Amino acid sequence: MAKNGLNTVCIHTGEVTDEQFKGAVSPLYMSTSYAYENVAIKRYPRYFNTPNQEAICTKLAALEGTDEALIFGSGMAAVSNALLAFLKAGDHVILQQSLYGGTYNLVVEVFENYGISYSFTEGLTRKDFETVIQDSTKVIYVETPSNPLLAITDLEMIVALAKEHNLISMIDNTFASPVNQNPHHLGIDIVIHSATKYLGGHSDILAGAICASTVHIQQIFKLAINLGGNLSDYTVWLLERSIKTLGIRVKAQNENAMQLAQYLENHKLVDKVYYPGLKSHPDHEIAKKQMSGFGGMLSFELNESIDSMAFIGNLSLIKPSMSLAGVESTILSPVKTSHALVPQEERNKQGIKDNLLRFSVGIEDLEDIIADLDLAFEKTNNK
């Protein structure tokens, strides 16, 4: 049988067939109690093996091209289970600079208590990673594109480094989504998602996922079953519904974001645009090599003649909002939200300016998004 295309996988792969009533969608099984005699599998939600959990994991593994997947109660449950499954007291982990804030906090607030040491890189070059490798290093952890500046880490380089030093490689693939980037195909061991973002896509589900080989999933499972971070079956079922449109949603977001990046780059009141699809992006060539689409996230610096808070206040279609990746366009100021607790000096070092805005591009009609931006520029500039 021919290999199914992206949208067919999104809609059908893993689905539970409704033998009893022949309904078109997977039935929802809310049972927390299943038979134990004469059954091949003893099922229990915290064992990650209910019918709906198995359905979504089959779909996620197909989307990332891995043997298996596990679905969790949040993105951070996935991140923490993945890292802690491969790290024990005495081990060392290297992580790239500018990670998702929750991941950074997990490492700096928790790891020391368990005797795990860590190093963050200064930049994203091979040398930056190589200089922090120690004899006890076990894991190399990256996130690309990064938040909020959409910097790109070269995954081929990470895979080579991991092989040379016998490290488990992990990526937070949330910003790209499986539609735009499949790191396992490039040799990355463990692929992590906050399914709260593109996989859910409607800003109403909190979930996380890990996709990896059977051997690695088994090691993560041994920890996860004890930590108890599974996702409720109702939400698993909602997520299966959401992923049916993942392919068309993300492709629409890719297209809108590319157009908007160009619009903003040509705008006289914008100083700089960060979008990996733009030729002006310093990592554009690497992005082209490892991504099939450039995603729906972009950031831009307003000209200093414009007050960024007033600008956000003058938008009406595009809402100021904390999270990202929904079908609706949202915008935020990193220095007022995600990076508010990062000291000014550190923000300067990372290049996160006060007038930087992070834009999560939705799937509204492009003309309407541009009209909203046009009006906000006009109103803010005239004050």
Ligand SMILES: *Cc1c(COP(=O)(O)O)cnc(C)c1O
């Ligand atoms: C949101 C996010 C997370 C954490 O996910 P939660 O579902 O909020 O726990 C991790 N990584 C990235 C890149 C994110 O955007």
